[in-house]
Amino acid sequence: MIVAEKLSKYFGSKKVIQDVSVEVQRGAITSFIGPNGAGKSTLLSMVSRLLKQDDGIVYLDGKNVHKQKSKDLAKTIAILRQSNVVQMKLSVRELVSFGRFPYSSGKLTEEDEQKISEAIAYVNLEELEDKYLNELSGGQRQRAFIAMVLAQDTDYILLDEPLNNLDMKHAVQMMKLLRKLVEDFGKTILLVIHDINFASVYSDRIVAMKDGSIVAEGPTDDIIQSDVLKSIYDLDIDVHNISCNRICVYF
Amino acid sequence: MKLIYLVIATVLLAACSLFVGVENVTFTALWNMEAEAWNIVMISRLPRMLSIIMAGISLGICGLIMQQLTQNKFVSPTTAGTMDWARLGILVSLLFFTDASPILKMCIAAAFALFGTLLFMGILQRLKQKDTIFIPLVGIMLGNVVSSIATFFALKFDLVQNMSSWLQGDFSLIMEGRYELLYISVPLLFLAFLFANMFTVAGMGEDFATNLGLPYKYVVNVGLIIVAIITSVVILTVGTIPFLGLIVPNIVSMYRGDHLKKSIWHTGVLGALFLLVCDIAGRIIIYPYEISVGLMVGVIGTGIFLYMLLRRNTYA
Numbered sequence: 102m103i104v105a106e107k108l109s110k111y112f113g114s115k116k117v118i119q120d121v122s123v124e125v126q127r128g129a130i131t132s133f134i135g136p137n138g139a140g141k142s143t144l145l146s147m148v149s150r151l152l153k154q155d156d157g158i159v160y161l162d163g164k165n166v167h168k169q170k171s172k173d174l175a176k177t178i179a180i181l182r183q184s185n186v187v188q189m190k191l192s193v194r195e196l197v198s199f200g201r202f203p204y205s206s207g208k209l210t211e212e213d214e215q216k217i218s219e220a221i222a223y224v225n226l227e228e229l230e231d232k233y234l235n236e237l238s239g240g241q242r243q244r245a246f247i248a249m250v251l252a253q254d255t256d257y258i259l260l261d262e263p264l265n266n267l268d269m270k271h272a273v274q275m276m277k278l279l280r281k282l283v284e285d286f287g288k289t290i291l292l293v294i295h296d297i298n299f300a301s302v303y304s305d306r307i308v309a310m311k312d313g314s315i316v317a318e319g320p321t322d323d324i325i326q327s328d329v330l331k332s333i334y335d336l337d338i339d340v341h342n343i344s345c346n347r348i349c350v351y352f
Numbered sequence: 353m354k355l356i357y358l359v360i361a362t363v364l365l366a367a368c369s370l371f372v373g374v375e376n377v378t379f380t381a382l383w384n385m386e387a388e389a390w391n392i393v394m395i396s397r398l399p400r401m402l403s404i405i406m407a408g409i410s411l412g413i414c415g416l417i418m419q420q421l422t423q424n425k426f427v428s429p430t431t432a433g434t435m436d437w438a439r440l441g442i443l444v445s446l447l448f449f450t451d452a453s454p455i456l457k458m459c460i461a462a463a464f465a466l467f468g469t470l471l472f473m474g475i476l477q478r479l480k481q482k483d484t485i486f487i488p489l490v491g492i493m494l495g496n497v498v499s500s501i502a503t504f505f506a507l508k509f510d511l512v513q514n515m516s517s518w519l520q521g522d523f524s525l526i527m528e529g530r531y532e533l534l535y536i537s538v539p540l541l542f543l544a545f546l547f548a549n550m551f552t553v554a555g556m557g558e559d560f561a562t563n564l565g566l567p568y569k570y571v572v573n574v575g576l577i578i579v580a581i582i583t584s585v586v587i588l589t590v591g592t593i594p595f596l597g598l599i600v601p602n603i604v605s606m607y608r609g610d611h612l613k614k615s616i617w618h619t620g621v622l623g624a625l626f627l628l629v630c631d632i633a634g635r636i637i638i639y640p641y642e643i644s645v646g647l648m649v650g651v652i653g654t655g656i657f658l659y660m661l662l663r664r665n666t667y668a
Contacts, residue, residue, distance in 0.1 A: 151559050175565030182559050188423050189555060189610035199553055202564040207549030207613070233609065253564070 102127055103148060103257065103289075108157035110143055117143050118154070119313040127256070129305035130283055130290045132321075134297055135333060139310040141293040142182075145259050148291070149180035161257070175203035179250045180259040187234045193245045194230040197221055200252030220251035224278065240271035247278065258282070259291045264299060272296075276303045297338075301325045302346045309333045322347060358621045362405070365628040369401045372632055374640045395528045403531040404523055404631050404645075405624045407590050410537045410582045412623025413544055413616060415597025416604075417575045418469075420555040420612060422476060424487050425605070428597035429583045431488040433495030435592050437468025438584045439515070440502040446511060454533050454588065461584035468498065469576050521593035521646030523631055531589050537582045541620070544578050548612035551575055555610070593627070593646055595653030600626055602660060 103125040110118040118140045125131050133141040146152035148159050150166050159166040161178060179200075187196075197220055201213040209217075221230050224244040234242055243263065250258055263279075264272045280303055282288045294300045300307055300321070307324040309317040317329050324330075325347040330338040338351040370393060371377055377397065381389035415428040422432075429435050441464025445457045452460070472491050479487070506515040544551075554561050554571045561568040586593065600623045601615075608615040627645065630652055634643040 146559075149563065151562055170565075171562065171567065172565035175563065180559075180563050187556075188425075189420075189552075190605055191610055195609070195611045199556070199564060202549075202553060202566065207553075 102160075102162060103291075104160040105144070105148060106158045106160070108144065108147055108154045108159065110140075110147060110152070110154050110156075117313050118147070121157075121310075121313070121315055123308055123315060123318065125289065125291060126306065127289045128283060128287045130279060130292065130303060131306045131308060132292045132294050132300040132304040133308045133310060134294060134300050134324075135310035135316075138312075140313040141310050142261050144310070145180065145261055145291060145293060146182075149178055149259050150174060151180060151182075172203055175253065175255075177255050178257040178259065179253045179255040180261070181246055181250055181263065182261050187242075190233050190235065192231050192233055193221065193226055193237070193248070196234060196245055197230075197248045197252050200249040200254070203253065216254060217252050220248040223251055224248045239266040240268065240274075243267060243271070243275065244278075247275070251282075255288075257289045257291070261293045262295065263292065264294065264296060272299065279303065297325070297330070297349050301349065325349065355618055355621065358618065358625060362621055362625045362628065365625065365632065366401050366405060369404070369628060369632055370397045372635050373397065396526075399528050399531045400523050400526045400631075401628075403526050403534050403590060404627050406534045406537055407521075407586050407593065408596065408624030408627035409541060409620035410534075410586055410623075411593055411596045411627075412600040412619040413541055414579045414582050416601040416612065416616060416619045417544060417551055417579055418597070419601050420551050420610070421572055421575050422473070422487065423555055423557070424484055425602055426484060426488040426598065427491065428601075429579060430592075430594050430597060431495075432469060432472045432491040433498060434465050434469045434472075434579060434583050435587060436495035436498040436502070438462070438465040438580070438587045439592070440464050440468075440498050441584065442588060443502050443506055443511065443515065446514060447505065447509060458533060458536070458581070458584050458588055461588060462581045465584050466577060466580035468494070469580055473572070473576070520644050521591040521649065522644040523590060524642050524644070526590070533585050534589050536585050540578050540582055543574075545616055547571065547574060547578075548616050552610070552612040555612075591646060593649050595649055595657060596623055596626060599653055599656050599660065603656075 105121060105123045108118055108121045109116065121144060133144065135141055143152065147154045148166070150171070153167060166174065194217065197217050198209060198213070200220065201209060201217060205213050221227055224247055226241065226244055226248060229237065229241060234245060237245065243266065263275055267275060276299055279290055283290060292304065304321050306319065307321050308315060309324060311333055316333055317324055325340055327338055327340050330349065336351055338349045341348050341350060371379070375392050377389045377392050382393065411429070418427050418429065418432060419425055438461045441461035442457060444464070445452050445460040449456060449460070472494060475490060476487060479490070503515065506512045550566060550571045553564055553566050554568055558568045601619050604615045604619045604622055608618050627649070630648040631645045634645055634648040637643055
């Protein structure tokens with residue numbers, strides 16, 4: 102379980118995160134939603150020790166994140182940031198093998214190779230594994246990065262806008278893949294996501310943020326309500342039940 | 353291209369290099385154990401050949417490390433100002449530690465080079481505009497400022513002639529007893545090889561590296577220290593050799609990709625091969641005189657560099 106206690110973060114004199122406390126349950130998809138600049142990405146960065154908070158503590162399975170060895174953490178928690186622009190000429194397989202770095206520091210064992218192949222197969226990139234990343238489409242590249250995170254084999258997976266640059270088909274594929282990870286392997290997934298309908302359909306819990314604070318939090322169905330969404334986005338949003346899913350209409 | 357072909361070509365050219373020069377040394381003379389022929393080889397030709405090979409490997413790999421760590425294909429010890437800082441360091445050591453041993457000179461030069469490179473990296477982090485071309489321009493400008501400071505003091509203290517010897521790479525003065533400093537780069541190159549995986553991961557950016565549990569700052573610093581020391585050693589013994597650190601890693605990247613583990617030895621060997629070609633050509637073209645290798649590398653390098661730029665445009 103991830104527990105954040107009274108996290109605060111300043112950039113200069115500007116407070117981007119303000120006394121945020123949140124608990125994330127294991128074996129579920131938790132989506133962080135909210136307008137731009139709400140502090141969602143910053144929160145994820147602090148939870149994954151990429152960024153040091155100015156105040157507060159993050160506990161991962163009961164242990165303070167910033168007091169653990171970075172290398173050990175890399176076996177428990179993985180984060181993928183927003184922009185994965187790669188300047189380098191790396192093949193898909195080379196990228197995915199980075200995921201094994203916490204385990205073998207680059208000297209890949211038989212077991213590592215096995216895990217790499219499995220991860221590549223899981224995202225259906227077997228045929229492209231020797232292609233360079235810059236030869237792939239946006240969706241394929243995104244999947245390659247997901248495969249790397251899979252190879253890292255962590256209990257917790259944090260994804261910052263994983264649907265960026267994906268068309269509808271690939272966005273749906275991506276979310277189904279994440280859902281499958283939770284169901285098949287009991288992974289705990291934290292997402293920053295902008296499309297509330299994707300959040301509504303695929304997540305178990307939703308945390309809504311605004312201006313550096315959490316404004317609403319709970320099971321998906323409790324959050325996807327017209328009045329709650331209005332308070333988050335300042336926008337009139339109709340919520341309809343369509344084939345068992347709660348769909349927001351806000352156009 | 354297989355590594356073995358590169359190695360064979362390098363060995364062949366290295367052997368040729370032993371027999372090129374004003375003093376005629378023939379294979380039969382060596383075979384018959386003629387003392388004079390052996391003297392020439394041992395005192396002059398062999399040191400020259402060895403220093404070319406070491407300098408070539410070193411500069412190629414230095415360029416590769418810098419390009420990886422800055423995530424920019426146009427950064428090298430020349431374009432990041434590392435070489436200019438090293439020269440300033442040598443000047444300072446000449447001014448204030450007149451009787452400094454070569455090792456001390458190297459240390460001072462390396463300290464300057466490291467400082468300059470760290471400064472460049474610091475500026476790089478603060479830059480809002482991460483344009484590929486803009487970054488090396490900053491480095492070149494910084495390098496020129498440092499270089500002009502060095503020239504000013506050199507003029508003032510009558511050291512211009514000494515200065516110019518490190519401005520232009522030249523192997524003609526290499527003799528037994530004047531190149532051994534270069535051996536310092538050998539263990540450093542092995543260190544670079546051990547770190548190859550980590551440099552590659554670090555090249556993906558700080559967040560990416562931290563996520564994988566890599567101590568990012570430590571790895572970057574190790575890389576920059578290796579680059580600073582090797583660059584200083586090469587400048588002290590051979591002089592400035594432009595372009596090599598820029599083009600050789602780019603050529604290798606085209607056919608080997610950017611995973612350091614796969615490209616590091618190719619880059620090293622191709623660097624040595626390139627420098628051998630330039631040196632031998634420089635010795636033959638106006639025989640019995642010699643064109644300094646710095647000039648040859650500059651001319652041939654510019655050509656290749658232009659070709660690469662134009663080719664890149666047609667594909668992009």
